[in-house]
Amino acid sequence: MSFLYRTFLRPAVFLQDSERAHSRVLSVLSSMSRTRFSLSMLGALYRSPDLPITVMNIDFPNPLGLAAGMDKNGEAVPSWQSIGYGFCEIGGVTLHEQPGNPKPRMFRASKDKALINRMGFNNIGARALKEQLQLWKDKGLWPDSPVGINLGKSKKTPLKEAPSDYAGSIKILWKHADFFVINVSSPNTPGLRDLQESKNLELVIKECCKTNKECSKVENEDEKPLLVKIAPELNEGFLEDIIKLVKKYKISGIVATNTTLDRPETNDPSSEKIYKEVGGLSGAPLKDKSTEMIRKIYRLTKGKIPIIGVGGIFTAEDAWNKIAAGASVVQLYTGLVFEGPGIAKSIVKGLKKRLESEGFESISDVVGIEA
Numbered sequence: 527m528s529f530l531y532r533t534f535l536r537p538a539v540f541l542q543d544s545e546r547a548h549s550r551v552l553s554v555l556s557s558m559s560r561t562r563f564s565l566s567m568l569g570a571l572y573r574s575p576d577l578p579i580t581v582m583n584i585d586f587p588n589p590l591g592l593a594a595g596m597d598k599n600g601e602a603v604p605s606w607q608s609i610g611y612g613f614c615e616i617g618g619v620t621l622h623e624q625p626g627n628p629k630p631r632m633f634r635a636s637k638d639k640a641l642i643n644r645m646g647f648n649n650i651g652a653r654a655l656k657e658q659l660q661l662w663k664d665k666g667l668w669p670d671s672p673v674g675i676n677l678g679k680s681k682k683t684p685l686k687e688a689p690s691d692y693a694g695s696i697k698i699l700w701k702h703a704d705f706f707v708i709n710v711s712s713p714n715t716p717g718l719r720d721l722q723e724s725k726n727l728e729l730v731i732k733e734c735c736k737t738n739k740e741c742s743k744v745e746n747e748d749e750k751p752l753l754v755k756i757a758p759e760l761n762e763g764f765l766e767d768i769i770k771l772v773k774k775y776k777i778s779g780i781v782a783t784n785t786t787l788d789r790p791e792t793n794d795p796s797s798e799k800i801y802k803e804v805g806g807l808s809g810a811p812l813k814d815k816s817t818e819m820i821r822k823i824y825r826l827t828k829g830k831i832p833i834i835g836v837g838g839i840f841t842a843e844d845a846w847n848k849i850a851a852g853a854s855v856v857q858l859y860t861g862l863v864f865e866g867p868g869i870a871k872s873i874v875k876g877l878k879k880r881l882e883s884e885g886f887e888s889i890s891d892v893v894g895i896e897a
């Protein structure tokens with residue numbers, strides 16, 4: 527299926543501007559999300575085999591998820607499971623609706639299998655997202671697999687008011703998320719990465735934990751797992767400080783990593799031109815950097831804090847390497863753009879085959895074996 531996509535569909539999709547192609551594909555998936563019939567058609571083609579794992583008290587049917595940024599407004603929530611993902615992360619959503627940065631703001635470096643983006647959290651805002659998610663529930667189309675929500679800071683909110691901005695989104699969306707990801711690592715919102723500094727992050731985490739606790743009391747349910755998403759270029763000192771906070775506030779996990787501001791060496795003139803664009807780089811050139819960050823976190827935490835590994839996953843081997851480095855589950859975004867809708871099934875099948883051939887009983891036995 528990936529071969530068919532790469533040979534016939536991708537050349538046509540890639541003739542279009544990246545963001546327009548993304549919107550078109552998403553709108554097809556959104557339409558297909560609306561009926562059980564089309565979802566089951568997608569499922570017949572693309573559904574992954576079971577490869578279950580339980581992390582943060584959440585049951586994942588397989589360990590490969592859709593990364594944040596692909597479905598910012600929850601337009602295609604029912605589809606992700608049907609095309610093979612074990613979970614999806616919706617968003618980044620901000621408390622206030624915002625248009626994001628001026629277009630163009632997403633660029634393909636096709637030869638290097640990389641993207642540069644400076645979207646700047648374009649999204650419909652937490653309240654509208656809540657309505658969209660409620661709609662899927664009302665139609666009985668909510669997936670069985672977990673749905674996480676990625677939270678960003680609204681551009682108009684000053685950094686010092688970031689804690690209430692993040693917490694405000696949690697309050698609005700609390701009932702609809704299986705977990706929340708506090709994203710303090712997008713390079714495209716001015717100053718956002720400063721929130722990775724310990725004293726700033728502590729204020730954000732404290733407020734989010736407080737709101738989580740209050741919502742759990744009101745709803746008479748357990749608190750939701752909260753995770754923090756970090757940048758791949760965090761130095762060891764910052765990372766150690768973040769881990770201290772994660773332990774202090776009993777944060778459930780770390781998502782590693784977001785896009786990078788670094789640019790790789792390239793011999794390809796068209797990629798070189800793209801790399802001059804401002805924004806975060808994702809895809810193949812990010813792979814090793816994010817795997818190293820996962821390994822560092824796993825070692826520093828002695829494997830006690832779950833890690834969601836993301837960055838440059840295209841194959842089962844890439845996913846395996848991240849799990850072996852310490853990720854409990856993994857995600858991708860750019861791989862889907864380059865390899866097409868068959869990628870999740872092909873990766874999960876590949877993981878399952880390797881698990882069996884190496885004699886492991888469950889995917890959780892692989893977590894951290896090479897850290």
Ligand SMILES: Cc1cc2nc3c(=O)[nH]c(=O)nc-3n(C[C@H](O)[C@H](O)[C@H](O)COP(=O)(O)O)c2cc1C
Nearest residue numbers: 593594595618643709784808809837838858859860
């Ligand atoms: C166009 C685009 C938009 C993204 N938006 C978000 C976002 O809103 N929040 C977030 O935490 N990460 C966002 N990301 C980062 C991805 O979730 C992921 O961490 C990164 O792309 C690395 O994974 P990949 O190499 O598989 O793409 C975005 C990535 C891309 C390419």
